[in-house]
Amino acid sequence: MEQANAFSVEAYRSMDSAQISALAALSPIILDLNGDGVSTLSVAQGVSFDLAATGAVRQTGWVAPTDGLLVRDLNQDGVINDGRELFGSATQVDGRAAGDGFNALRALDSDADGRLTAADAAFTELAIWKDADQDGMTDAGELSSLSDNGVVALNLSAQSSTAMDNGNLLGLVSSYESADGGTHDMVDVWFRQGDxxxxxxxxxxxxxxxxxxxxxxxxxxxxxxxxxxxxxxxxxxxxxxxxxxxxxxxxxxxxxxxxxxxxxxxxxxxxxxxxxxxxxxxxxxxxxxxxxxx
The missing domain is CATH 1.20.58 (Methane Monooxygenase Hydroxylase; Chain G, domain 1)
Known part of the structure; x- marks a missing residue:
């Protein structure tokens, strides 16, 4: 699915120019870890990171220190190197960009039940990156497993949204489930780029x-x-x-x-x-x- 196709025509009609502009940005999935919804930083407050996985870092909007990016350390080097190790528009599925984070996650849903859980082989490979010092680099202690965060299921059915947060489009909204039975926000956020x-x-x-x-x-x-x-x-x-x-x-x-x-x-x-x-x-x-x- 192309990134532009994540929204219905009706959703496009309801957008203002700033919201449609944000569609040109690059997305990763963010999990709300503190219970107040997904929070982001503006491009001016953000970091330099290679979201597009082109080999070049660029200034970008970013996740707030209270929430976490959903990641997969593909080369097992303990570092999230670029957008290919996030779940978003640059994630590769069958050799092509996924277009959005939920499309990337669905490729891992081995039992096709619309949820990623321990029943899916890739579930234990996923982690959360909480960039506590907001430097765009994976520092010691910033990566933790889903189980360490009490995450037991990722819901893969997402609804389009035109909500903006600090210039970033909270484009596709879903939820994850925690071990205590709670449900929390999980959002594919299209970060505004500065270059x-x-x-x-x-x-x-x-x-x-x-x-x-x-x-x-x-x-x-x-x-x-x-x-x-x-x-x-x-x-x-x-x-x-x-x-x-x-x-x-x-x-x-x-x-x-x-x-x-x-x-x-x-x-x-x-x-x-x-x-x-x-x-x-x-x-x-x-x-x-x-x-x-x-």
Missing amino acids: PDALRNSVTELTQSLGSYLETDAVESGATASLSPATLANQASPALAMAVQLESYYSLQAATGTNPVAQGASTVNSLLSGGVNNPSATALLAASDGTKAK
Whole structure:
């Protein structure tokens, strides 16, 4: 599942530009360890870490010291090296990026019951990283097992959310169960990134995914598949509305010196070339209808 496809069209319509901008970020799953919900730090307060697993660290939003990242030390070196050892958009499943953390976890659900428990072989390989000193490095004592934290089950059914916390999107919300019978928040959080070049590249990829996704949705809902002039003229078109919303992307032009949307999918280029050049016309999202939720 591509990261852009984690939300229904209805969920996209309800988002403002800051929320949609956060979709271009990179996600890991966070567990609420102190009972007050998942908490994060802004990109300015965050750390430098290689969330994208490209070999380059970048400033990023981060988990608060009271909560923990769900991790898997793949090379058993006692260190969480990059995003591949978290559960999020950079986790590899069958040689490809998982797109989101819950998609990555589902690949480990050996008995296909929608929960990760001791009955699944990989359960004991998972751990929690509590970055107590907020330096983005795995220090002694910061890694602990699920059992050490009383975690007995991870629920893999997640609901999309548009909630923001310190500029980070709490995008997919689920829960975990503890040995005392309690239920606690487990959220795939899409951290805002601080590097303009990384953000521009992420937005370009997101635009391509959204263009393909919305074009497919238009076909399934009975609209024209080719985004004809009639479609372009229809201001209730969800694809048209999304192109306008993408164009706003919280002043990415000013932040990066270029227009990532204009470099994106042909779908969005076609819409924009059809005369849609008003980035502030976000009311179109509220007017969109007739689309089938996924």
